[in-house]
Amino acid sequence: MDIEVITGDITKLEVDAIVNAANCGLLGGGGVDGAIHYAAGKELFEECLKLVEGLPDHRGKTGQAYLTKAGRLPCKYVIHTPGPVYRDGQHGEPELLASCYENSLRRAEEKGCASIAFPCISTGVYGYPKEDAARIAVKTVQAFSPVSLQKVVFCCFSPGDEAIYKRILNEKD
Numbered sequence: 401m402d403i404e405v406i407t408g409d410i411t412k413l414e415v416d417a418i419v420n421a422a423n424c425g426l427l428g429g430g431g432v433d434g435a436i437h438y439a440a441g442k443e444l445f446e447e448c449l450k451l452v453e454g455l456p457d458h459r460g461k462t463g464q465a466y467l468t469k470a471g472r473l474p475c476k477y478v479i480h481t482p483g484p485v486y487r488d489g490q491h492g493e494p495e496l497l498a499s500c501y502e503n504s505l506r507r508a509e510e511k512g513c514a515s516i517a518f519p520c521i522s523t524g525v526y527g528y529p530k531e532d533a534a535r536i537a538v539k540t541v542q543a544f545s546p547v548s549l550q551k552v553v554f555c556c557f558s559p560g561d562e563a564i565y566k567r568i569l570n571e572k573d
């Protein structure tokens with residue numbers, strides 16, 4: 401599986417699946433979630449409504465991942481994963497963040513996706529320290545055994561975040 405690191409807007413990527421750093425409500429929000437819903441249009445919102453209607457308590461769970469079609473986006477699927485809100489790292493945050501990446505990869509595999517792009521989950525409003533989050537992202541993706549997936553893109557939103565991922569990936573080479 402090739403790993404690419406870029407700085408860009410995830411809504412523009414022509415990959416099979418993009419991952420949305422969602423909240424447990426799964427119906428949109430701020431940050432990357434808002435950008436994805438804005439770009440995808442009401443079709444994505446309607447997909448999400450259908451999705452939550454089928455879930456216990458009509459909510460998603462932190463660390464889980466839920467796949468929908470992608471509305472007007474150039475990708476085929478959006479995988480919505482609620483990341484953990486960071487407190488102090490002692491409340492299961494690392495395991496939950498790793499689950500977000502692993503479950504998202506699984507959802508993509510279930511659809512036979514060849515490519516997937518991740519934002520820096522939980523590192524915005526949810527406050528996860530960027531370096532720690534990037535290490536978990538890289539480690540979890542590298543530990544995954546792909547069947548259909550050939551390419552994983554870490555789509556950062558700033559050159560500073562891109563530099564963190566590139567440094568971590570180089571350390572491991």
Ligand code: ADP
Pocket residue numbers: 408409410411421422430431432433435436483519520521522523524525526527528555556557558
């Ligand atoms: P969370 O609530 O999981 O912390 P946020 O959306 O607040 O989610 O932030 C997650 C990451 O997504 C941050 O690094 C933020 O800079 C980034 N981000 C925001 N908009 C976009 C976008 N259009 N494409 C890619 N990344 C984005």
